[in-house]
Amino acid sequence: MSKVKTAYFCQNCGHESAKWSGKCPSCGQWNTFVEELVQKDAKKSNPATDWGTYNGDAPSKKIHALHEVQTHDTPRVLTADPELNRVLGGGIVPGSIVLVAGEPGIGKSTLFLQMGLQLADVVVLYISGEESEQQIKMRADRLGMQSENFYLLTETSTQTIFAEIKKLKPQLIIVDSIQTLESPFIESSPGSVSQIRECAAEFQQFAKETNTPVFLIGHITKDGTIAGPKLLEHMVDAVLQFEGDRHYAYRILRTLKNRFGSTSELGIYQMSDRGMAPVLNPSELLITQKDEQLSGIAIAATIEGARPLLIEVQALVTQSVYGTPQRTVTGFDLRRLQLLLAVLEKRGGFHFGVKDVFLNIAGGLKVEDPSIDLAVLCALLSSFEDVALPHDICFAGEVGLSGEIRAVNRIEQRIAEAEKLGFSKIIVSKYSQKGLVKGRFGIEIVTMGQVEEVYRYLFT
Numbered sequence: 001m002s003k004v005k006t007a008y009f010c011q012n013c014g015h016e017s018a019k020w021s022g023k024c025p026s027c028g029q030w031n032t033f034v035e036e037l038v039q040k041d042a043k044k045s046n047p048a049t050d051w052g053t054y055n056g057d058a059p060s061k062k063i064h065a066l067h068e069v070q071t072h073d074t075p076r077v078l079t080a081d082p083e084l085n086r087v088l089g090g091g092i093v094p095g096s097i098v099l100v101a102g103e104p105g106i107g108k109s110t111l112f113l114q115m116g117l118q119l120a121d122v123v124v125l126y127i128s129g130e131e132s133e134q135q136i137k138m139r140a141d142r143l144g145m146q147s148e149n150f151y152l153l154t155e156t157s158t159q160t161i162f163a164e165i166k167k168l169k170p171q172l173i174i175v176d177s178i179q180t181l182e183s184p185f186i187e188s189s190p191g192s193v194s195q196i197r198e199c200a201a202e203f204q205q206f207a208k209e210t211n212t213p214v215f216l217i218g219h220i221t222k223d224g225t226i227a228g229p230k231l232l233e234h235m236v237d238a239v240l241q242f243e244g245d246r247h248y249a250y251r252i253l254r255t256l257k258n259r260f261g262s263t264s265e266l267g268i269y270q271m272s273d274r275g276m277a278p279v280l281n282p283s284e285l286l287i288t289q290k291d292e293q294l295s296g297i298a299i300a301a302t303i304e305g306a307r308p309l310l311i312e313v314q315a316l317v318t319q320s321v322y323g324t325p326q327r328t329v330t331g332f333d334l335r336r337l338q339l340l341l342a343v344l345e346k347r348g349g350f351h352f353g354v355k356d357v358f359l360n361i362a363g364g365l366k367v368e369d370p371s372i373d374l375a376v377l378c379a380l381l382s383s384f385e386d387v388a389l390p391h392d393i394c395f396a397g398e399v400g401l402s403g404e405i406r407a408v409n410r411i412e413q414r415i416a417e418a419e420k421l422g423f424s425k426i427i428v429s430k431y432s433q434k435g436l437v438k439g440r441f442g443i444e445i446v447t448m449g450q451v452e453e454v455y456r457y458l459f460t
Helices: 082-087 108-118 133-143 158-168 193-210 231-235 282-286 334-348 370-385 411-420 430-435 451-459
Strands: 005-010 033-038 097-102 124-128 150-153 172-176 214-218 238-243 250-258 266-272 275-278 297-304 307-319 327-330 355-361 393-396 425-429 444-448
Touching: 005 193, 033 193, 082 250, 082 266, 097 108, 097 193, 097 231, 108 124, 108 133, 108 172, 108 214, 108 275, 124 158, 133 150, 150 158, 158 193, 193 214, 193 231, 282 307, 297 370, 297 411, 307 370, 307 411, 327 334, 334 355, 334 370, 334 451, 355 370, 370 393, 370 451, 393 411, 411 425, 425 430, 430 444, 444 451
Parallel strands: 097 214, 097 238, 124 150, 124 172, 172 214, 297 393, 327 355, 393 425, 425 444
Antiparallel strands: 005 033, 238 250, 250 266, 266 275, 297 307, 307 355
């Protein structure tokens, strides 16, 4: 009878230790070590992870000089979802392993179920450890999709899963979710650090040796981080974050890591009873159609990833009835708002110190682009003066501490997006003129250098 082996694992980073410690020497967190059962001896004879005869072209394990390595352009698998193709950098890379994480109920399973059903010419295996076959079938019926090359497997043991994979030989695998799987060679419970790391390592070995793409759907913790060790994000080729407010219909698929493309891409979806619908022109949806002009609303020309967006900034400035004025923001950095209020106090002489200020980015978006500063500032001034801004004007500029309007990058894309949506004017920094081609756009470009100039232009 073999001796039971235990080890201590850090629940934050996955560091393994032979004894308990109060502070993790790897990540520095306190009280994160948990004892788990391990059994590493049997792992050496695991037939399920021997992929030498899976497709007949297992890679050689010999040492090669870099100049001797032969490379070739591998065609990507294009899905029917243009937003997912954009986020992945141009499609699915064969042999890649992608981790997708998001809040419960945000639509992760729905998105990748419909993605697999739309790939009619690809043999797709959907592995579910959370739902039964009947539940997945009911969801597919709601989506109104079907495919003869789409297969289901409701199993949590990796040994059984890989045995079924050898029989089917799928061309794409979706795992929902990695936290529900368990390897028989690790005796801790599913969802533990050692189990997540071992199961992810087995799928990583499978993906690389068989050139089969694998999508791992993962859970997140209550503080918004991906559940499991940080090592999990280092092991995979791409990390996608699916986010959004469940009270809104919009969802954002954001790239956090991508070895095959840019990490600044994002896709926008709209949740409906027919699944996740890609939003090809999100600017039209993020700008409220109003019958009358209201104060405190400004349109910002921003860049999210590689795509320009026009978003609506809403501000409300009221007299404070309590001792300490309130500062409430949604979708914007609170410290950035306090900086802009200080600029208005110092450079413009506006007494926001006795006002309650509320700021909201319409549509449930969270914006970090500094080019939204000028639109936020103008929305605040519009509410402060109770004067509505013209409906055909938008803004793109960063505001500095001295009140200057700083230039922002990719200004021509922002101007082109504003022109496409019918705006007649856009206010930008005068220092952006170096990258502009005069006469190229049909929209009037107003250039300014100071906040005082913008105030005089709009309100006097």
